Amino acid sequence: MEERTLGPWTLRCDPEATRRASQGTIAASEACGCVACRNYAVQRADAFGASLREELQTLGVDPDREADLCHLGRDEDGLHRYSCLFELAGEVIAGPQPDADLPAGLVVLQVDPEQGGRPQPPLVRIDLEVALEWRLDLAELP
Numbered sequence: 608m609e610e611r612t613l614g615p616w617t618l619r620c621d622p623e624a625t626r627r628a629s630q631g632t633i634a635a636s637e638a639c640g641c642v643a644c645r646n647y648a649v650q651r652a653d654a655f656g657a658s659l660r661e662e663l664q665t666l667g668v669d670p671d672r673e674a675d676l677c678h679l680g681r682d683e684d685g686l687h688r689y690s691c692l693f694e695l696a697g698e699v700i701a702g703p704q705p706d707a708d709l710p711a712g713l714v715v716l717q718v719d720p721e722q723g724g725r726p727q728p729p730l731v732r733i734d735l736e737v738a739l740e741w742r743l744d745l746a747e748l749p
Contacts, residue, residue: 681748
């Protein structure tokens with residue numbers, strides 16, 4: 608286990624275990640294939656910026672394999688908001704609580720190890736919100 612930071616959070620994580628767990632998985636946007644997910648997928652490489660992509664990779668997270676993706680809708684400025692979920696093997700050591708004043712678009716949560724009634728290995732969820740243009744040659748979502 609390694610100690611790393613992501614935004615205001617300090618994490619104890621296992622990058623190799625995270626990489627192993629994601630091998631063979633399909634990104635949520637590709638598994639779904641709806642037009643909103645397809646729009647995200649064509650912009651995935653630029654969605655977070657190089658520095659955040661690099662930070663995710665040092666944690667063992669593949670930024671091209673989101674565990675879940677949700678199209679939140681279109682803003683007044685015409686951009687489409689997405690919530691992208693990533694998971695990593697580890698735990699939150701320190702940082703703000705979810706209801707605190709958090710950095711825009713970034714939330715890190717510790718998953719309850721007893722979730723589902725069975726003990727699970729420590730898991731951290733990283734939820735990133737991004738705003739993207741519509742880039743498909745298909746009718747734009749409202």
